[in-house]
Amino acid sequence: MSELPKKPFLYVIVCASGIAGDVGKLITAAHDRRWDVGVIATPQGLGFIDAEAVETQTGYPIRSAWRSPGDPRPLPPPDAIAVAPATFNTINKWAAGISDTLALGTLCEAYGLGVPTAVLPYVNAAMAAHPAYSRSLEQLREMGVLIGSYRPHPPKAEGGADQFRWEEALDLLAPAISPQH
Numbered sequence: 813m814s815e816l817p818k819k820p821f822l823y824v825i826v827c828a829s830g831i832a833g834d835v836g837k838l839i840t841a842a843h844d845r846r847w848d849v850g851v852i853a854t855p856q857g858l859g860f861i862d863a864e865a866v867e868t869q870t871g872y873p874i875r876s877a878w879r880s881p882g883d884p885r886p887l888p889p890p891d892a893i894a895v896a897p898a899t900f901n902t903i904n905k906w907a908a909g910i911s912d913t914l915a916l917g918t919l920c921e922a923y924g925l926g927v928p929t930a931v932l933p934y935v936n937a938a939m940a941a942h943p944a945y946s947r948s949l950e951q952l953r954e955m956g957v958l959i960g961s962y963r964p965h966p967p968k969a970e971g972g973a974d975q976f977r978w979e980e981a982l983d984l985l986a987p988a989i990s991p992q993h
């Protein structure tokens with residue numbers, strides 16, 4: 813009896829951005845490309861998503877906090893990671909090596925583990941003008957992180973949700989890892 817090949821596992825890390833509620837679009841696109849998906853939200857990000865809908869869609873519990881010692885791991889290890897949407901806060905902390913959320917700990921460790929990682933920042937231009945932001949993106953690029961093409965939108969405006977291409981994370985990761993078909 814031939815077994816179906818195991819699908820690669822994608823972690824989607826969701827930050828506290830106004831567009832986080834649309835993360836289901838990335839999950840759908842990933843499923844279409846034959847990834848299994850688990851979601852890790854930042855503690856603030858949890859408030860921006862419909863956790864029940866995401867868990868129903870992925871079939872896995874959303875993670876946000878560290879498990880207790882001795883508890884089983886709720887998600888399989890990742891073959892790749894997509895950070896979408898990525899906030900100013902999480903981008904700067906990740907680049908600086910700060911690990912005070914499960915999302916950040918996962919990202920900081922992914923570098924050493926060599927897990928292919930893509931980030932889709934969603935930040936307004938006033939925040940992006942802070943010198944730390946370009947330094948952080950440069951640091952992440954040097955670490956081999958694949959960075960999305962979304963350009964910061966004007967502050968105090970509607971934002972640019974219609975310009976945000978969720979599936980770009982999968983396009984960026986595709987050369988780094990090819991899901992088996």
Ligand SMILES: Cc1cc2nc3c(=O)[nH]c(=O)nc-3n(C[C@H](O)[C@H](O)[C@H](O)COP(=O)(O)O)c2cc1C
Nearest residue numbers: 827828829830854856857898899900901902934935
């Ligand atoms: C309604 C709302 C929308 C927000 N959208 C964004 C956003 O799109 N990008 C961003 O960098 N910060 C945004 N913020 C600010 C972040 O939520 C805040 O910096 C938070 O601390 C980020 O936490 P995290 O990086 O751990 O997810 C928003 C805040 C609110 C209240």
